[in-house]
Amino acid sequence: xxxxxxxxxxxxxxxxxxxxxxxxxxxxxxxxxxxxxxxxxxxxxxxxxxxxxxxxxxxxxxxxxxxxxxxxxxxxxxxxxxxxxxxxxxxxxxxxxxxxxxxxxxxxxxxxxxxxxxxxxxxxxxxxxxxxxxxxxxxxxxxxxxxxxxxxxxxxxxxxxxxxxxxxxxxxxxxxxxxxxxxxxxxxxxxxxxxxxxxxxxxxxxxxxxxxxxxxxxxxxxxxxxxxxxxxxxxxxxxxxxxxxxxxxxxxxxxxxxxxxxxxxxxxxxxxxxxxxxxxxxxxxxxxxxxxxxxxxxxxxxxxxxxxxxxxxxxxxxxxxxxxxxxxxxxxxxxxxxxxxxxxxxxxxxxxxxxxxxxxxxxxxxxxxxxxxxxx
Amino acid sequence: xxxxxxxxxxxxxxxxxxxxxxxxxxxxxxxxxxxxxxxxxxxxxxxxxxxxxxxxxxxxxxxxxxxxxxxxxxxxxxxxxxxxxxxxxxxxxxxxxxxxxxxxxxxxxxxxxxxxxxxxxxxxxxxxxxxxxxxxxxxxxxxxxxxxxxxxxxxxxxxxxxxxxxxxxxxxxxxxxxxxxxxxxxxxxxxxxxxxxxxxxxxxxxxxxxxxxxxxxxxxxxxxxxxxxxxxxxxxxxxxxxxxxxxxxxxxxxxxxxxxxxxxxxxxxxxxxxxxxxxxxxxxxxxxxxxxxxxxxxxxxxxxxxxxxxxxxxxxxxxxxxxxxxxxxxxxxxxxxxxxxxxxxxxxxxxxxxxxxxxxxxxxxxxxxxxxxxxxxxxxxxxxxxxxxxxxxxxxxxxxxxxxxxxxxxxxxxxxxxxxxxxxxxxxxxxxxxxxxxxxxxxxxxxxxxxxxxxxxxxxxxxxxxxxxxxxxxxxxxxxxxxxxxxxxxxxxxxxxxxxxxxxxxxxxxxxxxxxxxxxx
Ligand SMILES: Nc1ncnc2c1ncn2[C@@H]1O[C@H](COP(=O)(O)OP(=O)(O)OP(=O)(O)O)[C@@H](O)[C@H]1O
Ligand SMILES: [Mg+2]
Numbered sequence: 016x017x018x019x020x021x022x023x024x025x026x027x028x029x030x031x032x033x034x035x036x037x038x039x040x041x042x043x044x045x046x047x048x049x050x051x052x053x054x055x056x057x058x059x060x061x062x063x064x065x066x067x068x069x070x071x072x073x074x075x076x077x078x079x080x081x082x083x084x085x086x087x088x089x090x091x092x093x094x095x096x097x098x099x100x101x102x103x104x105x106x107x108x109x110x111x112x113x114x115x116x117x118x119x120x121x122x123x124x125x126x127x128x129x130x131x132x133x134x135x136x137x138x139x140x141x142x143x144x145x146x147x148x149x150x151x152x153x154x155x156x157x158x159x160x161x162x163x164x165x166x167x168x169x170x171x172x173x174x175x176x177x178x179x180x181x182x183x184x185x186x187x188x189x190x191x192x193x194x195x196x197x198x199x200x201x202x203x204x205x206x207x208x209x210x211x212x213x214x215x216x217x218x219x220x221x222x223x224x225x226x227x228x229x230x231x232x233x234x235x236x237x238x239x240x241x242x243x244x245x246x247x248x249x250x251x252x253x254x255x256x257x258x259x260x261x262x263x264x265x266x267x268x269x270x271x272x273x274x275x276x277x278x279x280x281x282x283x284x285x286x287x288x289x290x291x292x293x294x295x296x297x298x299x300x301x302x303x304x305x306x307x308x309x310x311x312x313x314x315x316x317x318x319x320x321x322x323x324x325x326x327x328x329x330x331x332x333x334x335x336x337x338x339x340x341x342x343x344x345x346x347x348x349x350x351x352x353x354x355x356x357x358x359x360x361x362x363x364x365x366x367x368x369x370x371x372x373x374x375x376x377x378x379x380x381x382x383x384x385x386x387x388x389x390x391x
Numbered sequence: 392x393x394x395x396x397x398x399x400x401x402x403x404x405x406x407x408x409x410x411x412x413x414x415x416x417x418x419x420x421x422x423x424x425x426x427x428x429x430x431x432x433x434x435x436x437x438x439x440x441x442x443x444x445x446x447x448x449x450x451x452x453x454x455x456x457x458x459x460x461x462x463x464x465x466x467x468x469x470x471x472x473x474x475x476x477x478x479x480x481x482x483x484x485x486x487x488x489x490x491x492x493x494x495x496x497x498x499x500x501x502x503x504x505x506x507x508x509x510x511x512x513x514x515x516x517x518x519x520x521x522x523x524x525x526x527x528x529x530x531x532x533x534x535x536x537x538x539x540x541x542x543x544x545x546x547x548x549x550x551x552x553x554x555x556x557x558x559x560x561x562x563x564x565x566x567x568x569x570x571x572x573x574x575x576x577x578x579x580x581x582x583x584x585x586x587x588x589x590x591x592x593x594x595x596x597x598x599x600x601x602x603x604x605x606x607x608x609x610x611x612x613x614x615x616x617x618x619x620x621x622x623x624x625x626x627x628x629x630x631x632x633x634x635x636x637x638x639x640x641x642x643x644x645x646x647x648x649x650x651x652x653x654x655x656x657x658x659x660x661x662x663x664x665x666x667x668x669x670x671x672x673x674x675x676x677x678x679x680x681x682x683x684x685x686x687x688x689x690x691x692x693x694x695x696x697x698x699x700x701x702x703x704x705x706x707x708x709x710x711x712x713x714x715x716x717x718x719x720x721x722x723x724x725x726x727x728x729x730x731x732x733x734x735x736x737x738x739x740x741x742x743x744x745x746x747x748x749x750x751x752x753x754x755x756x757x758x759x760x761x762x763x764x765x766x767x768x769x770x771x772x773x774x775x776x777x778x779x780x781x782x783x784x785x786x787x788x789x790x791x792x793x794x795x796x797x798x799x800x801x802x803x804x805x806x807x808x809x810x811x812x813x814x815x816x817x818x819x820x821x822x823x824x825x826x827x828x829x830x831x832x833x834x835x836x837x838x839x840x841x842x843x844x845x846x847x848x849x850x851x852x853x854x855x856x857x858x859x860x861x862x863x864x865x866x867x868x869x870x871x872x873x874x875x876x877x878x879x880x881x882x883x884x885x886x887x888x889x890x891x892x893x894x895x896x897x898x899x900x901x902x903x904x905x906x907x908x909x910x911x912x
Contacts, residue, residue, distance in 0.1 A: 258771050259771065270748065273747045
């Protein structure tokens with residue numbers, strides 16, 4: 016064992032802070048409590064920054080809270096933002112469980128959106144096709160395209176041992192350029208950098224569509240994608256924790272050599288996991304296109320693919336926790352539109368991430384405060 | 392205190408008083424007293440899970456006791472980290488080494504020290520290390536990279552690392568478990584050198600003859616409590632020790648039914664393969680193992696045994712040759728092909744290959760049969776039956792663990808080995824490759840495992856037993872093949888130790904016959 020203690024050497028203070036490596040395991044509730052604490056600390060740090068910048072932190076937070084949870088209307092908007100995050104967070108969760116660092120969810124999201132749009136714009140289905148058929152076809156097409164963008168790095172890794180971090184990152188750029196090509200050159204509407212609006216039967220149903228029957232839902236934009244995302248989370252939880260495939264992923268993630276010894280084909284699983292991860296991110300793209308944007312255009316993601324990485328991490332790779340974390344981050348994204356400067360929620364997001372990563376340290380180390388006089 | 396009387400004999404360098412340590416679900420140490428005199432080799436004995444490693448981890452500053460205190464030279468100390476312990480002159484060498492494979496010996500020894508601040512002028516340090524090694528009889532090449540060294544050499548580096556940090560007291564946790572007999576001799580010489588120069592050594596081992604050979608005094612633990620504290624090693628018999636450890640008498644002889652071999656289960660024909668460094672390691676090995684027999688492979692460590700085991704179980708590609716199991720050639724397929732033909736494998740490396748450390752006992756025991764009913768239910772895993780299975784194995788194989796959900800990295804060394812044995816033997820293999828199956832087990836468990844192996848043999852399994860312990864090989868095997876530099880030197884049916892010994896050093900059997908040294912009966 017090397018350097019197990021980090022001692023701060025400030026002897027002016029009557030106390031010293033000492034970090035000791037933990038030997039025994041922490042109780043089950045500890046990581047969860049720690050994550051909550053990290054978020055709270057992050058908000059406090061954000062408050063200090065706001066105060067130093069001359070703002071009123073409490074007013075800002077109150078505003079953020081009101082802007083994202085304040086009424087049924089804004090909460091519905093928060094859920095709209097959370098929907099793609101859940102799916103992308105799930106995409107990252109599957110891959111990270113096997114220690115496959117898929118950071119290409121953003122690109123997979125874009126090609127998923129492309130695939131879904133292609134159903135309408137090529138068109139693969141006539142405009143008069145029923146709504147359910149459109150939804151199923153768009154889901155399949157979106158997942159298929161996302162899966163292709165997962166398959167490529169998966170194959171590269173399995174066959175040539177190409178680092179998936181690099182290949183998935185690069186594919187992000189390709190995906191954006193690919194979409195742009197179609198937006199600018201092929202499906203452009205009157206020279207604008209966007210396609211025509213999809214016909215209504217290619218839209219995911221929204222709460223507001225029920226407005227005529229239930230006035231309460233009028234104006235609420237939460238769409239069917241949320242249901243899809245939650246179902247996906249539950250299925251994924253079930254698969255990861257109860258199926259043979261989930262067991263194999265766990266085994267490979269913990270010790271690939273033992274998995275190999277147990278006769279599990281690791282390469283096959285690398286490809287498979289990347290395909291599933293890509294498909295989930297592609298589904299997120301489909302849900303966004305068909306549930307919110309209703310046309311293919313350039314700006315469809317404020318970095319959902321990257322935020323998904325944070326979401327998965329914060330949820331400790333638990334699919335059910337992904338749902339709740341996504342709602343928190345959906346709120347922050349939404350607040351970004353309400354608050355000026357819009358950088359504030361982004362800053363808070365960043366601080367939350369840093370605090371979370373730092374809090375991991377406390378799972379492995381224990382803090383001890385020692386009075387200098389009682390030096391051992 | 393009784394210290395005044397003991398000073399007459401030799402000064403106590405360490406006294407541990409009333410040490411108690413509880414882990415969730417286990418009382419690992421229960422008011423343990425232990426003392427170490429200067430210049431002695433003190434053996435620490437006990438069954439698997441008795442709390443030996445825990446007690447020593449406490450002494451080395453890795454764990455904190457729940458209660459009790461430690462005195463060094465009569466002064467009370469409390470360690471917060473291994474650094475504090477090494478500062479007080481206590482160094483521990485763990486069973487699993489903690490060296491950086493890609494770095495040199497010198498770099499590894501200097502790692503984590505304040506001096507030098509930057510790695511510069513390594514020549515001078517190289518020289519220092521060579522001198523230190525010569526002083527204690529620990530020859531090493533300071534410029535060699537760790538991955539190039541044998542296990543025994545790596546252990547020497549660990550010892551040097553501790554000596555370089557000024558250790559006066561060396562704790563060795565099962566140091567001989569990973570060594571070949573020749574390396575054990577070297578280690579014992581080193582230990583004698585060190586106590587001659589005034590150091591003290593605590594030595595953990597399950598091998599009673601080693602304890603008799605090297606230790607001055609010994610302490611025995613049973614289920615966390617002391618059953619014999621600091622008794623003189625002279626005059627204590629193996630039977631006494633076994634009784635102290637296990638609490639019952641152990642019979643040191645195996646009842647072996649006559650061998651009744653059936654049809655060949657596996658035929659190995661002219662197999663060649665490379666080792667991890669890309670060098671020829673198995674060079675044209677042919678043999679067969681029939682159902683209902685145990686074939687032993689004897690040889691000095693590093694003569695291709697591990698690679699042979701890997702090839703036979705599908706973990707390594709072979710460059711030439713055939714491996715036919717039940718009429719099917721499985722050479723250059725994968726582990727799965729072997730598992731499907733009922734091949735089981737007890738690997739040499741239990742932490743890196745044999746288990747997944749962060750997964751539970753349940754997840755680890757179902758590793759080979761989760762695709763079979765009843766644990767497999769369609770594409771699902773039937774959790775209740777997996778748990779029933781795990782609980783059953785825990786009872787039958789006496790795995791001491793608070794619950795089957797405990798991650799296996801928290802198991803004691805011997806209990807981890809039992810997890811692997813339970814998984815591999817309970818699958819009722821047609822062909823079992825067992826590499827050092829009893830390594831790290833206590834005497835009681837060794838007896839149990841040997842019986843189980845014989846039971847499998849009598850039930851018709853073909854067993855290939857690879858071991859460096861000749862005694863075990865001879866008592867279990869029906870015939871023994873001797874391997875040297877990846878080639879089979881010959882075959883012994885009667886357990887003739889001299890003949891095996893000569894072949895292990897590279898003399899072929901036909902040469903022996905020619906020169907008339909051994910007469911075939
Ligand atoms: N960090 C830990 N957390 C929980 N339980 C532990 C931990 N370390 C050890 N134990 C438990 O404490 C008991 C004593 O373990 P220890 O490693 O001291 O045994 P040991 O005498 O060294 O056995 P062996 O001969 O098998 O190595 C075991 O039941 C083990 O499972
Ligand atoms: Mg131990």
